Every structure is written in structure tokens, then in C-alpha cells.
Amino acid sequence: MYIYINGNFVRQEEARISPLDHGFLYGLGVFETFRVYNRHPFLLDDHLERLNGSLKALNIHAAFSREDIVKILEGLFEKNGFRHAYIRLNVSAGNGGVGLQTEPYSEPNLIVFSKPLPAAAGMTEKEAVILNLQRNTPEGTERLKSHHYMNNVFAKRELGGRMDAEGVFLTKEGFLSEGIVSNLFWYKEGVLFTPAVGTGILNGVTRRFIMSLAEKNGVEMREGFYKLEDVEAAEEIFFTNSIQEIIPVTIFNGTDFPGKAGRFVGNMHGFYQVHRESLWSRNDINGGVARE
Template sequence: MSRIVYVNGAFEPEEEAKVSVFDRGFLFGDAVYEVTAVLGGRLVDFDAHLARLDRSLGEIEIPRPMPDEGLREVHETLIAENQVDEGIVYLQISRGSAERDFAYPPSPLPTVVAFTQTRPLVNTPQAETGVDIITIPDIRWKRRDIKSTSMLAQAMGKQEAKARGAYEAWMVENGAVTEGTSSSAFIVDKDGVLRTQPLGPQILPGVTRRAILRLAEEDGVSLEERPFSVAEAYEAREAFMTAASAFVLPIVTIDGRAIGTGEPGPIARAFRAHYIAEARAASA
């Protein structure tokens, strides 16, 4: 059965879906997106994704194409039509179609596209074994807090990680780790303090990142939103990454160096279990 996707008000088979060659998302990357996890056929942390979407749209002045209720209905219809029990829903909103010109067109009509991907999120080998990552220079633009589709630098970084046999790449700027190509970066430093980059234009405000900060407070884990260097990451007791499509994944090596014991650490495991339990309870 063909996958059903959403394009500008219509649910249709993927092979029939079309977007104009003049769409500014295609021509300029003039678009924003969100990826929401699906667990048990239900959306995970959807309100937080909607709030971040609103912020991204506002930052680049794309008008809101529909209210929250409409976006939720699009997501839930796609989940039902494609019988997704576990996976993700991808949503993209561009400024729309216009004659090619760098300046924003007046009165744009946004293009809205959404589709599902079925994939395992809970029982994954990476969660059991942990993952290997590398570090690379951060060559991105300076407004990384906007969840833009302009992601060539991240794609290049992910490809480099793949070529070097790693799962993910952490990007480094001015000696400090900013974030992963598609994830937020955490370490438990040698003093047992959980650390991650503070929010700002240098990183994306991750939805799963936000949940982990809340869980850390609830679980009494010492936390500092403070930059850390690659050298500090090498010496950390634990390292892990968070993302909507991966939840929490332990990191066992960075640039070929074992982190801690070289096995998934107890804090990362606890956060993953706690987050999944909350997501399951919310979707029940």
C-alpha cells in the first residue's frame, strides 16, 4: 500500500504528491521543520514541538498556515492512514512558491508538507550498545536556534561520521562542543555534573533536551548549562545524545577514545528509561 502524505490541504499517495519548482524551500531552504516521535500510535511532546515551530516561523516571518488544532489533525490523520505504531512524523513549512528573488515575496502562501516514517525507537541496538561519535568543526550559520531546512553543513557532517564508521558527529566551535548534527550533546563530567550547552543562537532548543533538563531536576542530578570542551568530553564519566527520533542514546567512544568504562553509563540509561516511560504513560 502506498504511503499517504500531506501537501497543502490534501492527503494523497506519495507518488502523486507535488510541490512547485519555484517553492522557496526548494530554491533557498526558506523553510522550517519539525520531527515528532510516535509511540504507541500517539505523538510524543507534540505541544513542545508546536511551540518551537511557532518560534521558528516567527523568526523568519513565515505566516502561520493553520492553528494548532489543524496541525494536530494532520499529524494524527497521517499516523492513522499509514498505521504507524512507532516512528516519526516530519512536518515542513516553507514560505511558498514565488518567482526566484532573494527578498521575501509579499503576502506569501506557505507550503505545508508532512509525511510519516515507520521505524523502531525503543528497542534499538544502539540503545543497548551505545554509539560511537566523532568531532568536527562547526561550519554552520549563526542562527542555529531556528529549525531551518538549510542543513547542508549538518548533512556533510553526518556523511563524514558515516564514512569514519561513526553514528553521529559533535560539532566544535571556539574549542567547545555545540551540538550534534541532528542531536543535542550531553556529558557527565569527571565531577559527576551533567553538562550541556546553554540555549542561544549557537544551538537548537531541542525538545528532548528540554525534557532531560526537567528529568535531571526531578531526579536530583547535578546540572550545569555550561559549555564543555572536547578534552572535557574525552575525560567525562558518561556522554549521551538526545533527539526526538532517538530519545536518549549513550555514547561509548568519541574520536575512537572510550568514554568512562566504554559501556553505556547508568545516568544515560536511567534518563532513557524515564523518558520512554513518561512518553508511554502520556500516550496511554
């Protein structure tokens, strides 16, 4: 398997970075994961918008355009022979001395990983399990998709090896926040709800896409601070992330829900299918169909 690292395509077992990389020493790095459908990187512009904003917040002097990343992806597709793929685009601060640095980082390490995925199929249902571990607070003003992933690792260990479930974090105040690797939504009486960014969640790219889809299709959207009882009265519940897309919930904290049989989640998945081989940004949605 080939990966891209700093201008070169190399076999992944041959890739090297310095132990002085501050992404390794201090967690100063960010990443994006997204799917490629038939060689189209879905919502790439939105992923790069978040990535470039995060790099600025970390004082890493780099920014990447659609053209930059598409060229890299085309090289990976040719090397690895993929049409449908999982992509992880990783940028770490680059080398520094041992010790905290306040100066900007001007030579970051860019690594792009890929692995094959099957062509997209139907939705996969999961049970939502409330975690005992609380969601930690962001290191800065808003959570970045950064190398600081220990809270998620501990949560995954608490959930265990279950593939049919997703863990749900609560904040220390008892508010719902997000899944271990997903954002949370629920639908009730014509309104779509999701926890606010102020609960410490990652503002997911797929989260924002679903919110845009809902609003473009006349669905009222509410973000806020919610407790367990707010969700238990819902009609439908689902998770979102960029790899698993929309994940309908069949059981939430012991209560049954319709899963993929839900009408709303079915409609959202239908819109997702329409867009995933062509859309570059949520800003290009025009109702159920993307603008040309």
C-alpha cells in the first residue's frame, strides 16, 4: 500500500518522520477523514475549510486547496488502484526542539493515507450506549480534529469491541454531546435536534452537511443543551460521520427506536446518495439536488 508523504508516494512501511516532530512530541497536528466515491472526494472543500482553520489555530503556516489534494489523491488512486476509498489527510507541526514552542511552524509534515472501501451500500444500524466516561473539554475555544484523542480511546475501550454500537458522551453537567466517532441527531414533530458546539463536540463536516440538507428541505433545525430525557421522547435518532455516513439508532439507552425504517432518516439517506459522487461543499446544496 502506498501513502503520500511530503511530496512523495512511498510504501507505508517505508515512511519516516523525525522523532522531533511536535505532532509526535506534543500532539500538535490535525487530520481529516473522508470518503471517496468513484474517485470523487465527497465534501472535500468543507474538510479543507476546517483543516485550514485548525492549522491557523495551531500556528502551523500551511493551507491546502482542492487542487493540491485532488492531485495527491489521483496519484494515490493510480498507485493503489482504488475507486472507492477511506482517506486520512494528516498534517503535523513538523520538527522543533524538545520543549514548548511559541514561534510559528513553517515546515509541517503532510501525510495522506488511503485504504479501499466497497462501493457505498445501505445504512448500518447501531445501538446507542451511554458512556460512564465524560466528554472532556476542548483544549482551546473549540474542539479541533487533532492528535489529542485519548478521551476517545478510553471511551472506545469502555464500549469494547462491539461493532453494533456507538458510545455517547455526556458532559460533566449531564448534557448530551456526541458519539465516540460521530455526531448525534434526533427528530421529533418536524424538528431536527442536535447538541450545540458549546457542549464540546467536534463540529463534524457530515453534521453540517445534514443540517444544511435539513434546512434546504424546510426542516426546522435546533442546536442546544439537552439531557437524556429530551432524546428518549424522539421519533427517530441517528449518528453521522464522514465514513459511515448516516447511522440509524435502533436502541437508545435501553429504549427501542425504528432505525433505518424511520421515514426521516430514510429521506436524509436518499439525499446523501444523490450528492455523494458529485458534491464538493455543503454550500452547493439546492434543496435535494446540488447546483451545477
